[in-house]
Amino acid sequence: MPRNRKPRLQDALMLTDKGYRDLLKATLACTLTNFSLMLPFMVMIQMLVEVLKPLSGGEISWNRMWIYLGLGIIAALLVFLASKNDYKKCYVASYMESENTRISLAEHIRRLPMSVFNSKDLSELTTNMMGDVTTSEHVMSHIIPQLFANAISITLICIAMAFFDWRMALAVYATVPLAFLIVLASRKMQRRLGNKHAEAKLAAAGQVQEYIEGIKVIKACGLDGEKFTALEEALRAMKNLAIRFELGTGVFITGAQVVLQAGIGITVLAGTYLITGSAIGFIPLLMFLLIVTRIYGPVLTELTLLPELLYQQIAIGRMRRLMEEPTMEGDTDVALKDYTIQFDKVDFRYNKEGEAAIKEMSVTIPADSITALVGPSGSGKSTVSRLVARFWDVNAGTITIGGRDVKTIDPEELMGYMSFVFQDVVLFNDTIYNNIRIGNINATHDEIMAAAEAACCDEFVLNLPQGYDTLLGENGSTLSGGERQRLSIARALLKDAPIVLLDEATASLDPENEALIQRAISRLIAGKTVIVIAHRLRTITEADRIIVMNEGRVAEQGRHEELITRNGLYHRLFSIQQESLGWSV
Numbered sequence: 001m002p003r004n005r006k007p008r009l010q011d012a013l014m015l016t017d018k019g020y021r022d023l024l025k026a027t028l029a030c031t032l033t034n035f036s037l038m039l040p041f042m043v044m045i046q047m048l049v050e051v052l053k054p055l056s057g058g059e060i061s062w063n064r065m066w067i068y069l070g071l072g073i074i075a076a077l078l079v080f081l082a083s084k085n086d087y088k089k090c091y092v093a094s095y096m097e098s099e100n101t102r103i104s105l106a107e108h109i110r111r112l113p114m115s116v117f118n119s120k121d122l123s124e125l126t127t128n129m130m131g132d133v134t135t136s137e138h139v140m141s142h143i144i145p146q147l148f149a150n151a152i153s154i155t156l157i158c159i160a161m162a163f164f165d166w167r168m169a170l171a172v173y174a175t176v177p178l179a180f181l182i183v184l185a186s187r188k189m190q191r192r193l194g195n196k197h198a199e200a201k202l203a204a205a206g207q208v209q210e211y212i213e214g215i216k217v218i219k220a221c222g223l224d225g226e227k228f229t230a231l232e233e234a235l236r237a238m239k240n241l242a243i244r245f246e247l248g249t250g251v252f253i254t255g256a257q258v259v260l261q262a263g264i265g266i267t268v269l270a271g272t273y274l275i276t277g278s279a280i281g282f283i284p285l286l287m288f289l290l291i292v293t294r295i296y297g298p299v300l301t302e303l304t305l306l307p308e309l310l311y312q313q314i315a316i317g318r319m320r321r322l323m324e325e326p327t328m329e330g331d332t333d334v335a336l337k338d339y340t341i342q343f344d345k346v347d348f349r350y351n352k353e354g355e356a357a358i359k360e361m362s363v364t365i366p367a368d369s370i371t372a373l374v375g376p377s378g379s380g381k382s383t384v385s386r387l388v389a390r391f392w393d394v395n396a397g398t399i400t401i402g403g404r405d406v407k408t409i410d411p412e413e414l415m416g417y418m419s420f421v422f423q424d425v426v427l428f429n430d431t432i433y434n435n436i437r438i439g440n441i442n443a444t445h446d447e448i449m450a451a452a453e454a455a456c457c458d459e460f461v462l463n464l465p466q467g468y469d470t471l472l473g474e475n476g477s478t479l480s481g482g483e484r485q486r487l488s489i490a491r492a493l494l495k496d497a498p499i500v501l502l503d504e505a506t507a508s509l510d511p512e513n514e515a516l517i518q519r520a521i522s523r524l525i526a527g528k529t530v531i532v533i534a535h536r537l538r539t540i541t542e543a544d545r546i547i548v549m550n551e552g553r554v555a556e557q558g559r560h561e562e563l564i565t566r567n568g569l570y571h572r573l574f575s576i577q578q579e580s581l582g583w584s585v
């Protein structure tokens, strides 16, 4: 076996080395608890033997009875200590392991190419990180240690009983294998229903998310009834499948329980037969009869826990598929000096079956200058900036920065060279100050305040009662579009990266906001390599180079004056926009 190959169980349960060791310790702790639980029982049997002595002409020894009482108290104490230990081992360890799993899932997701997010929606990833890990956590803390510990204790007790009287041991255990076979035989059906139930849960989570996220649009467009019906149907489907799943499982478990309980009758019959032939004494028979009522408890627990183990495999399968999605890799120790960006015969499509968004694009974006990307809607402007930042990898051709292929640079390393100001500014549920600080976690207080001031944030933040300590709420929904954009410029200023990717706002801002944003942007881009996706052409007439995109290709490029005299697509777009400036509603 290769040295670093994981044990099969560890691999099947997707555990870290520590998690696996903790699971073994938890199983051992549960086994010890099981054995400790037998101690009071053994003391009780001894007391019973003592109490029954007069029946065989003997006398009760009260000295012994006191000793048994003392032993009983010690046994109870041991049970308490063992249970406390197993509680700690099972629960604390499994919660720690869940935290690790969630963190590694989050880290993995961060390194995935954006293509993965095109095929998965947010609710699926949330379900992976929260629901699936919780299912696994529950099984790790409440099921597996108990399952293995019960199996170990039951086997050992069975062996010990067989030494004592193999015929009675056989009678006690005769129905156990049959009961397990019944539950195991239903595995296929359980997996099928379990999968369906898991899918229905995912669909319902998606509907809930869409409903809550889209509540504004739903209200505005009067879709309350339609969207609510879709949500209701998804929730109903989930309920129906949950019932089918429980019923399907329940039928087999109940059947197995009935078969198992028949073991009590078999033991009584076997005991009666043996005692009438004087093949067993009264006390040993009594012991077996007492054991048979106790031993089936853990076996029944085993039977009910097994289906949960099968259900956990569905959750693990989903997490495994996510963890097996290949991440974007690259060198972490690149030292780019020149920031010239070069596209060489680049082809790119978002989906294998879809149309190419960029076709054979070859273009140079010079360093330390402003390059504007313009073109009709859907022509590929945003795609170009996404490819430069390696949010996606190209299908053919290369994109280089300073001669270095971006595919060879670790995405997080590459991000270090870039600042973004996008239209859809993502703000976190934190203070304004911390939202700006995200640009550079190591920045000093003075640097943060300077960036905020340069981005013209003071103008609105200082009017808020708590200034920069104001909490933004989820995605800063209380701020206006212009204010959000200024926060994102402050972030970018703080980052001070050599390449700036700028997506100009499409929505028209009021003149005051627009002037402030223009001022903030001009501070941000000074001395940088800038790519600006421009929607309003009059704002980029001064750009060093304008690249005109059309249907994923470069239609024309040059300075504003050159393009105007060329009388091509740029001229047309510019004229249309100039005309529309004269419009009024």
Ligand SMILES: Nc1ncnc2c1ncn2[C@@H]1O[C@H](COP(=O)(O)OP(=O)(O)OP(=O)(O)O)[C@@H](O)[C@H]1O
Residues within 6 Å of the ligand: 118, 350, 351, 357, 375, 376, 377, 378, 379, 380, 381, 382, 383, 384
């Ligand atoms: N995530 C995506 N998945 C699939 N197709 C996409 C995705 N993003 C964009 N596209 C498609 O790629 C093409 C180029 O889109 P892109 O967003 O780059 O255009 P754009 O010029 O920036 O448009 P706009 O000015 O409207 O923002 C379009 O046909 C668009 O539908």
